[in-house]
Amino acid sequence: MKLPGKTVERLSEYRRTLMGCLGEKKNFIFSHDLAARLHITAVQVRRDLMLIGYSSVQRKGYDVKELIEKIGTVIDSDDSMNVAIIGIGNLGRAVAGYFKGKRSKLNLVASFDTDPQKINKVISGVKCYPHNDMEKIMKDLNIRIAIITVPPDYAKDIAEEAVRFGVKGILNFTTIPLNVPSWVFLEEYDMITSIEKVAFFVKENMI
Amino acid sequence: MKLPGKTVERLSEYRRTLMGCLGEKKNFIFSHDLAARLHITAVQVRRDLMLIGYSSVQRKGYDVKELIEKIGTVIDSDDSMNVAIIGIGNLGRAVAGYFKGKRSKLNLVASFDTDPQKINKVISGVKCYPHNDMEKIMKDLNIRIAIITVPPDYAKDIAEEAVRFGVKGILNFTTIPLNVPSWVFLEEYDMITSIEKVAFFVKENMI
DNA sequence: GTGGTATTGTTAATTAATTAACATTGGTGT
């Protein structure tokens, strides 16, 4: 199913918000309620759901459980996908933390590092393998997604290795923009940029 | 100066890329070269620079040093701005790391936590204060930007406090969307969403 | 049952962002 990236992002957020609803025993939700929780408009919610072909049966809002499942059929893969974190420093461990207790189609199955203090230990719930074994482990465990949280100087080489070893998607948290072949999906997030952006708009608001 | 958020983000990236150029003794750079390093088009670079009113004197590309300064006059505040990290766990420490060695108008001057093991210690280069002292410290140190890296359950309350204590911009790394008054600039980043987005497009590419 | 209301799904309009097109200009080579 062909969807705009922005819509995919929102679907992920809808799902997590909806799971929160289940927690509070809320089984139906209106578009404007869901929208308000995410600070977007109700139209946008409805439009996104239209794109994935979901309609509510009744005018009592969306069936939370049903919608969660529908979103799952759209954005999740049929069988589960294995993920690795490369570089298990502070950021890597933080990312690993987000996987905890999440039952999903995404399995964090390995981390890699060069620090002898870390390798072969379980850190933040995931085993850390030595960087030297990356080829073997990535192929053996069939890792499809790499999250890169290494120091900037290593980013480029690590990305090339990951691609060579079969990774099909990369989430890059380093400040170095990466170059990957077109068949590898690349998402980059740059913290410094976010911080500077906040600073800019704070400054502008104050003037 | 009124600028689109996307342009501000790119300006921040331009600047960092340009600083890298200085490191490699590259004093002039063409728009297409700068663009290639960031995987965008040369037109976009030129358009962004047009928006901030920069022009190169010669056709030898942009003067790297001059452009860095120009971007600085646009996106930096005149006097420096103080920043705090709330929640100095793995993610907080990772964020703190990004400030190291950066000389900029943004000063990371404090972190806050509730863990007695952490308070009153210097962690990742920044002193950690007890959460209870947040009001005093935030006012004393004139903190304008808060980076929120606490566990999700605390996010809402922490944000409200930060706003009450004078913060004008928030960067929220928790998975809980925050509600802030209109005069506070809010930027949210959700790692899980990014990961799920990568997974979605990997899946789609494989089909 | 009927009228009114609230909410949805969808098309159309608007706005934002990106890309294309191109005239302009300094530099280069002959």
Place this chain on the structure above:
DNA sequence: ACACCAATGTTAATTAATTAACAATACCAC
């Protein structure tokens, strides 16, 4: 000096994303 080239700055066109508008429909109150 002159013709050409390479790169820029800017306007116009295109594409993407959001928002507005509204007909359709199930529920509710009576």
